[in-house]
Amino acid sequence: MKTIIEPFRIKVVEPIKLTTRQQREDALLAAGLNVFSLRAEDVLIDLLTDSGTGAMSSEQWAGVMRGDESYAGATSFFRFYDRVHELTGFEHVLPTHQGRASERILFEVLVRDGMVVPNNNHFDTTRANVEHSGGEAVDLVIDEGRDPKSQHPLKGNMSIERLEQLFERVGPDRIPLVMLTVTNNSGGGQPVSMENIRAVRAVCDKYKKPFFLDACRFAENAYFIKLREEGYQDRTVSEIVREMFSLVDGATISAKKDGLVNIGGLLLFRSADLAGEA
Ligand SMILES: Cc1ncc(COP(=O)(O)O)c(C=O)c1O
Numbered sequence: 509m510k511t512i513i514e515p516f517r518i519k520v521v522e523p524i525k526l527t528t529r530q531q532r533e534d535a536l537l538a539a540g541l542n543v544f545s546l547r548a549e550d551v552l553i554d555l556l557t558d559s560g561t562g563a564m565s566s567e568q569w570a571g572v573m574r575g576d577e578s579y580a581g582a583t584s585f586f587r588f589y590d591r592v593h594e595l596t597g598f599e600h601v602l603p604t605h606q607g608r609a610s611e612r613i614l615f616e617v618l619v620r621d622g623m624v625v626p627n628n629n630h631f632d633t634t635r636a637n638v639e640h641s642g643g644e645a646v647d648l649v650i651d652e653g654r655d656p657k658s659q660h661p662l663k664g665n666m667s668i669e670r671l672e673q674l675f676e677r678v679g680p681d682r683i684p685l686v687m688l689t690v691t692n693n694s695g696g697g698q699p700v701s702m703e704n705i706r707a708v709r710a711v712c713d714k715y716k717k718p719f720f721l722d723a724c725r726f727a728e729n730a731y732f733i734k735l736r737e738e739g740y741q742d743r744t745v746s747e748i749v750r751e752m753f754s755l756v757d758g759a760t761i762s763a764k765k766d767g768l769v770n771i772g773g774l775l776l777f778r779s780a781d782l783a784g785e786a
Pocket residue numbers: 557558559605606607608609631633634689693694722724761762763764772773
């Protein structure tokens with residue numbers, strides 16, 4: 509169904525502080541021109557992230573009230589588990605407070621000093637967590653992904669040639685996993701094709717390495733695949749999402765984007781052993 513209006517009512521408003529250009533310039537200078545050192549209340553339009561740009565539905569807020577706070581075996585966990593399992597197909601579902609926590613846990617399990625982690629583009633928290641575990645974060649997005657003028661329809665793709673070269677250069681022992689960020693947020697939120705996900709899978713199979721998605725925009729990436737990739741026009745977004753997840757061994761997710769919640773994250777695994785360690 510297509511609508512020209514948003515098919516929902518907005519019931520909550522939160523006032524924001526209106527600042528003058530001079531106040532914003534002063535705040536930026538006081539922060540040493542580092543947007544991470546600004547106070548959020550001084551920011552009129554926040555373009556640092558796509559987090560927190562959604563709003564929860566009345567049903568989601570009602571879910572907070574219906575939440576089962578039992579010390580163990582809470583019904584709410586099983587509702588959450590069933591939904592995530594249905595959406596992604598993963599057996600092992602660990603809830604975290606944010607995407608960055610999922611990354612921290614994953615890399616503590618897999619990354620050691622001197623290791624190298626390839627990604628199309630690491631998000632800033634992902635890069636920081638790789639480095640915190642002693643690894644080096646390497647970005648391998650295709651050339652079109654670095655060219656703002658390029659009209660390539662799926663410019664979040666990873667260069668398979670560069671991924672192969674990296675394996676040859678540093679050796680498989682130093683690469684503990686391969687990651688792909690969908691959509692590629694640090695590269696302008698550009699989508700990754702299913703063909704590219706499959707090609708990265710093939711390289712991971714060749715070197716017997718786990719393959720993880722940083723999947724906070726899993727739904728948007730699937731929608732772009734539907735719109736732009738040959739052969740997907742008649743598939744539903746949820747079918748495409750399932751296919752994307754079926755090609756990988758796990759995922760870190762910030763649920764604050766396509767998860768449409770105010771705060772939250774996920775760490776997903778196919779392997780019981782890795783999930784156990786995490
Ligand atoms: C691609 C990507 N990965 C990870 C994160 C980190 O998620 P969080 O802010 O929930 O820790 C973000 C958040 O903006 C993101 O865009």
